[in-house]
Amino acid sequence: MPTIVFASPKGGVGKSTSAVLLGAELALKGAAVTVIDADPNKPVSDWARRPGRPANLIVRADVTEDTVIDEIEAAARRTAFVIVDLEGTASMMVAYAISRADLVIIPTQGSQLDAAQAAKAIKLIRQQEKAFARQIPYAILFTRTSAAIRPRTLHFIQEEFRRYGAPAFDTHLHERDAYRGMFSFGGTLESLNSGQVSNLDAAIVNARAFATEVIGMLRREAQPKAAPAEAGAAG
Numbered sequence: 001m002p003t004i005v006f007a008s009p010k011g012g013v014g015k016s017t018s019a020v021l022l023g024a025e026l027a028l029k030g031a032a033v034t035v036i037d038a039d040p041n042k043p044v045s046d047w048a049r050r051p052g053r054p055a056n057l058i059v060r061a062d063v064t065e066d067t068v069i070d071e072i073e074a075a076a077r078r079t080a081f082v083i084v085d086l087e088g089t090a091s092m093m094v095a096y097a098i099s100r101a102d103l104v105i106i107p108t109q110g111s112q113l114d115a116a117q118a119a120k121a122i123k124l125i126r127q128q129e130k131a132f133a134r135q136i137p138y139a140i141l142f143t144r145t146s147a148a149i150r151p152r153t154l155h156f157i158q159e160e161f162r163r164y165g166a167p168a169f170d171t172h173l174h175e176r177d178a179y180r181g182m183f184s185f186g187g188t189l190e191s192l193n194s195g196q197v198s199n200l201d202a203a204i205v206n207a208r209a210f211a212t213e214v215i216g217m218l219r220r221e222a223q224p225k226a227a228p229a230e231a232g233a234a235g
C-alpha cells in the first residue's frame with residue numbers, strides 16, 4: 001500500500017542503495033514489496049538479476065514519464081509496499097512520482113553541496129503539495145556517514161535542516177562495504193557472508209534500524225490528524 005519514493009536531484013547520494021536496502025528488509029519481514037526502477041540506468045534491475053532476490057520482492061523497470069503514475073497505482077494495489085528509485089535529476093518523472101508518495105526519502109551525504117541539492121528536492125515536494133492539494137511527508141536520510149565519528153560539518157548541516165523544519169531520520173546509513181557488496185554479489189545483506197564483505201553484522205543492524213524508522217514514520221503519517229481546536233468549540 002504505502003509508496004516510498006527516493007528522490008534527490010543530486011547523483012550518487014545513495015538513492016538506489018537505500019531503496020534496495022529498504023526493499024530487502026521489508027521483504028525479509030514477510031511483506032510483498034514492489035521496487036519501481038524508474039532510473040533509465042536501471043541499477044535496481046541489475047541488482048535483481050543477480051542471485052538472491054527475495055521472491056516476495058518484485059522489480060518493475062521500463063517505466064516512463066507517461067507510465068510512472070499508473071505503475072505506482074497498480075503496484076500499490078498488488079503489494080504491501082511500493083518503493084520508487086528515481087534518477088538523480090529533476091524531471092517530470094520525479095515530479096509525478098513525488099505526487100503519489102506517502103513518504104519521500106531524500107538521501108544526502110554530509111556535505112554542504114549535497115545539502116543544497118536536498119533543499120531543491122524539498123522545494124519540489126512543496127510545489128507538488130500545492131499542485132495536488134495534499135501533504136507529502138518527507139525526511140532527509142544521511143548516507144555514507146562514518147559510524148565512528150560525526151564531523152562538525154555534518155553536525156552543522158543537521159542543525160540547518162532542523163532550523164528549516166526539515167525532518168531527518170535519526171538513523172544514518174553509514175558508509176559500509178556490505179551496502180556495495182549487495183550490488184556485486186546480489187541478494188540481501190542476510191544472504192551475504194562475512195567472507196564477501198566486512199562488518200556485515202553492523203551493516204544489518206544499521207539497515208534494520210532504518211527500515212524500522214521508515215515504518216514508524218509511515219504509521220505516524222497514516223494516523224488521522226487532530227481536528228483543529230475550533231471544531232470542538234463550534235457546538
Ligand SMILES: Nc1ncnc2c1ncn2[C@@H]1O[C@H](COP(=O)(O)OP(=O)(O)OP(=O)(O)O)[C@@H](O)[C@H]1O
Nearest residue numbers: 011012013014015016017088144174175176179180
Ligand atoms: N551507505 C553506503 N555505503 C557504501 N557505499 C555506498 C553507500 N551508499 C551509496 N554507496 C555507493 O555510492 C555510489 C552511489 O550510490 P547510489 O548509486 O546508491 O546513489 P544514487 O543516488 O542512486 O545515484 P544516481 O543518482 O546516479 O542514481 C555507489 O557506488 C554505491 O555503491
Ligand SMILES: [Mg+2]
Nearest residue numbers: 015016039043
Ligand atoms: Mg540511483
